[in-house]
Amino acid sequence: MTIIKSFPxxxxxxxxxxxxIMPLIKKNSLVKFLSVISFSTCLILFITCLRYVIYNGxxxxxIGHFDAPYGIEFKxxxxxxxxxxxxxxxxLMVSWYSCYSIEHDIDERKIPLYxxxxxxxxxxxLGIVFSNDMFNVYVFIEIGNLASCGIVVVxxxxxxxxxxxKYLIMSCLGSGLVLxxxxxxxxxxxxxxxxYIHESLIKSYMNYPQxxxxxxxxxxxGLGVKSALFPLHTWLPDAHxxxxxxxxxxxxxxxxxxxVIFLLKILYRVMGKEIIFNTPILNILLILGSLxxxxxxxxxxxxxxxxxxxxxxxxxxxxxxxxxxxxxTELGVVMCIYHIIGHAVTKSALxxxxxxxxxxxxQKEITNLIGVGKEMPYTLALFFISSLSLVGIPLLPGFVSxxxxxxxxxxxxxxxxxxxxxASSLLNAVYYLPISINGFFDEENSGGKIYKSKEKTIKELxxxxxxxxxxxxxxxxxxxxxxxxxxxxx
Amino acid sequence: xxxxxxxxxxxxxxxxxxxxxxxxxxHSNLIKKIIGMNIMDTSVMLFLIAKGYIQxxxxxxxxxxxxxxxxxxxxxxTSLMLTGIVVAVSTTALxxxxxxxxxxxxxxxxxxxxxxxxxx
Numbered sequence: 001m002t003i004i005k006s007f008p009x010x011x012x013x014x015x016x017x018x019x020x021i022m023p024l025i026k027k028n029s030l031v032k033f034l035s036v037i038s039f040s041t042c043l044i045l046f047i048t049c050l051r052y053v054i055y056n057g058x059x060x061x062x063i064g065h066f067d068a069p070y071g072i073e074f075k076x077x078x079x080x081x082x083x084x085x086x087x088x089x090x091x092l093m094v095s096w097y098s099c100y101s102i103e104h105d106i107d108e109r110k111i112p113l114y115x116x117x118x119x120x121x122x123x124x125x126l127g128i129v130f131s132n133d134m135f136n137v138y139v140f141i142e143i144g145n146l147a148s149c150g151i152v153v154v155x156x157x158x159x160x161x162x163x164x165x166k167y168l169i170m171s172c173l174g175s176g177l178v179l180x181x182x183x184x185x186x187x188x189x190x191x192x193x194x195x196y197i198h199e200s201l202i203k204s205y206m207n208y209p210q211x212x213x214x215x216x217x218x219x220x221x222g223l224g225v226k227s228a229l230f231p232l233h234t235w236l237p238d239a240h241x242x243x244x245x246x247x248x249x250x251x252x253x254x255x256x257x258x259x260v261i262f263l264l265k266i267l268y269r270v271m272g273k274e275i276i277f278n279t280p281i282l283n284i285l286l287i288l289g290s291l292x293x294x295x296x297x298x299x300x301x302x303x304x305x306x307x308x309x310x311x312x313x314x315x316x317x318x319x320x321x322x323x324x325x326x327x328x329t330e331l332g333v334v335m336c337i338y339h340i341i342g343h344a345v346t347k348s349a350l351x352x353x354x355x356x357x358x359x360x361x362x363q364k365e366i367t368n369l370i371g372v373g374k375e376m377p378y379t380l381a382l383f384f385i386s387s388l389s390l391v392g393i394p395l396l397p398g399f400v401s402x403x404x405x406x407x408x409x410x411x412x413x414x415x416x417x418x419x420x421x422x423a424s425s426l427l428n429a430v431y432y433l434p435i436s437i438n439g440f441f442d443e444e445n446s447g448g449k450i451y452k453s454k455e456k457t458i459k460e461l462x463x464x465x466x467x468x469x470x471x472x473x474x475x476x477x478x479x480x481x482x483x484x485x486x487x488x489x490x
Numbered sequence: 491x492x493x494x495x496x497x498x499x500x501x502x503x504x505x506x507x508x509x510x511x512x513x514x515x516x517h518s519n520l521i522k523k524i525i526g527m528n529i530m531d532t533s534v535m536l537f538l539i540a541k542g543y544i545q546x547x548x549x550x551x552x553x554x555x556x557x558x559x560x561x562x563x564x565x566x567x568t569s570l571m572l573t574g575i576v577v578a579v580s581t582t583a584l585x586x587x588x589x590x591x592x593x594x595x596x597x598x599x600x601x602x603x604x605x606x607x608x609x610x
Contacts, residue, residue: 135570142577146584153588158595162604165588169523172581173514176530179574180507183534186567187541 005061007049008076008084008130011042015123022116028108032099035115039092039122046088050081054484060132060195069196075132078488079337082481083129083261086341087254089470090348091122097352097463098246104359105244106154114154118250121147125258134182134192134270137262141178141226145171148255151247152239163238170225170235177222184215185270194270205275212271216281219266227259229322230292233315237303240311245355248307252314252351253344260321260340264333267325277328286326290420292319297427304365306354309431310347313390316424317343323417324405331408334485335401341481342397342474346389349467353383356456356464366435373440376455380439382464387432389471392425397471400478499540506533518601520589524582531578535571542567 018038022031053059058077060068095118106114120143127140149171153164186192188208189200205212221232228236240248267276276282296316303309321343324336356379363369373380389396402421409417474481494501506529513526542564550562589599596604 135573139573139577142581146580149584149588153591161588161591161595165520165585165592168581168585168588169514169527172527172585173511173530176507176511176527176534179531179534180537183538183541186538192566192570 004048004052005059005076007045007052008074008080008126009061009063011045011084011088012123012126012130014038014041014045015119015126019116019119019123022112022119025112028111031112031115032095032102035095035119036092036099038119039088039095042122042126043085043088043092046081046084049076050078050085053078053081058488069191069193072136073132073193073195074130075194076130078484080129082337082484083257083340084126086344087122087125087129087258090253090344090467091118091250093463093467094246094249094348094352097249097460098244100460101355101359102244102246105246107156110154110156114151114244117147117150117154118246121151121250122254125254128258129261132194134185134194134197136192138175138179138182141175141259141262144255144258145175145226148251151250152243154247155242155244157242159238159242163235163242167235167239170232174222174225177218177225181215181218181222184211184218188212188215194265197270198272201270201275202272212275213279213281216266216271216276216279219263220281220285223259223263223266224288227256227263228315228318230288230295230315230319233292233296233318236315237308237311240314241305241307245351245359248311248355249348249351252311253348256314256318257321257340257344260318260325260336264325264336268333282326282328284326285322286328286417289319289322289324289326290417292316293323293420293424294319294427297424297431301427301431303431304367306358306364306366306369306435307351309366309435310350310354313350313428313432314347316428317347317390319424320401320405323420324401324408327405327408327412329408329412330486330489331404331411333489334482335404335408337485338397338404338478338482339401342389342401342471345467345471345474346386346397349386349464349471350383350390352464352467353379353386356460357383360456366438369435370438370442373436378455378461379464380436382461382468384436384440385468386471387436389475391429391432395472396475397478400475404482499543500537503533503537503540506530506536518603520585520592520599520601523601524585524589527585528578528582531574535574538567538571538574 015038018034022034025031053076058075061074061076063072063074102111124140124144124147128137131137131140149164149168152167153160185197188211189197191197191200225232240252243251293316296312296319300309300312303312321336321339324332324339357369357372357376358364360376361372389398392399392402402425406418406421510526510530510533514523514530517523517526544563547561547563550565593599596607598604
């Protein structure tokens, strides 16, 4: 059964290898098929690996038979496998959806290159999640950086190029800071492997009180820029709203999350509780997260463009994730990972729904989308259910994470935080619900619209429907998922 | 002050990092931004390579016989920075290509003029 241990590496390699076959193929339908096949293979491999890890415990995987301090290492645990399954599942659904609609967004000749970039991007994100070596993670971050800029600019319009360049400059800033942080860690410990850095830091951290704070600051700001922590989020709305629909779904639900996972690894695997509790880092994350939860929603209320609203809502949801890290308890970390899962499923469904609405009606502004519920009832219904999750209606993942975050805020005696959670939920309701309500119930203005006239076919709606079903699963089975993550942390 | 002079490599690289960072953030010319990005990357390379250098030791190339571990400088930071250079080159290439596209679409590479023009 040792072959199962290699599955994570095989999954990443399959994505990269298939990516470079794509530009050689002339037929676009074959390229799409290959993309779907590569993601479904990854999904099967990671599910098998998850089962193996649940029964046999986590393990280190050597790459190239060099032992740990010298060679590169993957650490495969339950959390890594859960996140990998999530990434493979979402990218499978998004690439399935894009098979039907990608021609509307980008030039036909660029389609093989587009799928190449998607495969490379998902491969590098999985690499960030699995790798236990700092410099290896840095290289994966840079690959992901270039690929994610690529899938923003692929549309070739004016605003895409502008958003893509803004994104590239901001994320280069971020990766420069991360590299400097890695240089600091290397000069303090002489290791690049996370386990060894931790061992060496625990012995000697008393000698470098300032250097530790500077390193944590470099990593927090660097990864904060890349994952759109509140005051550093300025690139996100442009990039996410102008990109093709399938790119926005992947950018918003996967790319941001991989950097959060890396920050979690820095905090808990490299530094360890003993060190981070001596620094104000968690409180800073808590404050920035709370600000993001409120300000992201407030900024979203003033937007007119449907995709920009969803993009600003991502800023608010990233705020929740950093809020959960900032609580600093075990439940906080668990809820951070649970919210990553819940938000990834919800936000990709929302982006795909809004993409279909914009594609069929050719209207971006929400004021022009009144009465769209009559034309596209199923799409708007799916949109409505997903937005309920972000508002926080029971049974859906958004409610579960808000509930546990509130409980945990009581646990750490910070009752003020509950008000922030409540305010943020109400603000979510303020800008999400009117879209669906005006879409379904505005009888006066929807007189001229014909029932189901612009609806997509069932085949095209299937990926979104499966995402919504997965969302219900994540919400209803929250107990099981939370217990699974808890056993991994213990 | 004493510490800054003895560790002059680190001091220089942090100053360079600051210059690059400020150029990247504050200038509105896109080419200057890219130059700032490169200065920032180069400063990190200087920092790491300086960390690997040990006074009086030779480059880690075995000429006649192996002199023992303590006689060579640390080769790992140097080889890491080889990867760092490749990464920096590819990001610069993408950024320059996008700048050319920007110039084609907007007719200028000053970011504040581009933002004023908007997307009309």
